[in-house]
Amino acid sequence: MGNAGHGKISALAGIQFDLTKNGKGRETGAVTPASDWTPPACWYAPKYDAEGAAREFLGYDRSPNHTGMEDAEAIRNRYIKGHPYTNFNLAKQGKGYWWTAFYDDSRLTDPGADDCTDPPFWVDTGAPPPPVKNAVTPEILAQLAYAQIRIPQGKASFNPSGTQIVNVPTWVWMDRTTFHPVSVRAFVPVLGIEATTTATPVGLHIDPGTQDATLSPPSGDCPMDAHGNVGTPYVTGDDGNNPPCGVTYLRSTQNRGPYRLKATVTWKITWTGTGQPTPVALPDGTFGAPQDAYVREQQTVNR
Template identity: 50%
Template sequence: MPAVRRAPACLASVIAGAMVLASAAAARADFVPGGEGTGSETQVSGGQHQEVISATAGAVVFDRSRNGSGNSTGPVAAATHWRPPACYYAPKYTPEQLERTLEPIWAAESTGYQWDAEQRAKYVEGHPYKDFNKDKAGEGYWWDSYVTPGREGDPGALDCTEDIFWVGTDDDPPADVPQAITPEVLAQLAYAEIRVPATEVDLAPENTTKVNLPTWAWLDGATFKPVSVTASVPLLGIQATTTAEPVSVRIDPGTADAETYPASGVCELRDGGIGEPYAKGRADETPPCGAKYLRSSGDGSYRLRATVTWKVHWTGTGVDEERSLPDGVFGGEQDVVVQEIQAVNR
């Protein structure tokens, strides 16, 4: 579908007002495909109120039951400049809903005669759609853009500039609309929902160590385990599950006067864990993961930073094998006090 001219900037506020009217009129026996994206909507069928659950993000529903949870978790950030889409297209209106949304806007004449006339020609007069495709009710939906939650102020949220378009129930969305919902786009949206544990490594000695004494570092294998989020559009019968697995931790001692183990500072996942817990009697051994400070921190401390790299992959509807997404990283800092070893001369 070729790019087409969008409405004037003032249309956003006009549509918002129109949607209030439309939602009041939506208490009818037609399905609300995407709703407002803010909760649930009620429709009436046969005199009975039925609850139609709209999605957490427009037409997209997230299953976070296998995600990281709690106050000590945070989002992974792609190690590259890549980011999940800030906007996307998904089903939003039935033919009657689109009519109830656009007609009040045109009647208000707030978007200009020329634009209104072009839109009426497009959706009503057969260039290319006729009467909002009401003769195709039940055979497809009108798709429109959504802004990914949390990305409202992102410049990328303005990238979805296509006019509302029709997609038949048995058709794929237009191939030249890259943000149209597909399993791959769902996987990317699920990526943005991934939450992983705060990165604080266990240290031995804990918090306070000595100059030239190897400091062991490791991650709790029970805490740092794979997490995943599934994104789906029930209306379309498509889904994708994005999984993040910890693969390594990079240790930055917080000072140039230190050595890391291994020398690269990157401790790889081995035998289900990263690093190795310290055991009594191994103080003089070289740890598989850790650091050795060469100078005291004086009256202060060094800020050790540990950054975990998470390998991210996904699978979904119509996908036979796992596919990769950019690695994610999430780090944290902790204070390490380094003291001089006190010697007693006799």
């Protein structure tokens, strides 16, 4: 299940996504859950009304496996002969939908893709679906919207911006013009349910790539202020001050190769939706790409 586009409404597997408040442009990427949790790799959602299913499944002799059943006779028994459905439920046309399993195409080999093995089933209008795992609900919509979120990939700013100097603090900061909340709304028009998942940047974590460094603050966790900024931009004259967000390298990288410095932005993920007006937390997301940090000794002149 890839991102279907930015700045528009897209449909995917019985679900539509409003992407108008999502990240836009080339400089965006998928948020990575900070835990082992992942959005569903498969789910059930309405796909056909009774007539649509009849038109689709009447080709079962040519392609029986697309229903998830092994042979044409089993399909006849299940959908035509009354075990449990009769004539594709045509008598209920306009009174419900056939639900089918859908899959995230990028995760077909994930163990979670094995959670949706039931063949298509009928749900009357207004009735809850059978108790199958990942039948679409506002909460499932929120989790699927999580997978569609695209966040800014802008990098934090550094000073010095090039080669660092041993025992000289490196100032690190980012501002709200690059890192700002984004959201995706997922909805199923025929069911009248929806959910909006929002990612909000809340801080930056610095990993210097070596134990030969000190961090400011010592945890390396730089919170976001009330204005949406992290850290403080360096200004001339700050050389002797300790930055509110930064790193100080204690050893040169000469003859050892660069350190792998990583500044990771943490995103708080929440959702609201049908029956859930108060934001509910989903696992935090992160984004951060390592970059090479070269550190040199400060050159001095002896007189």
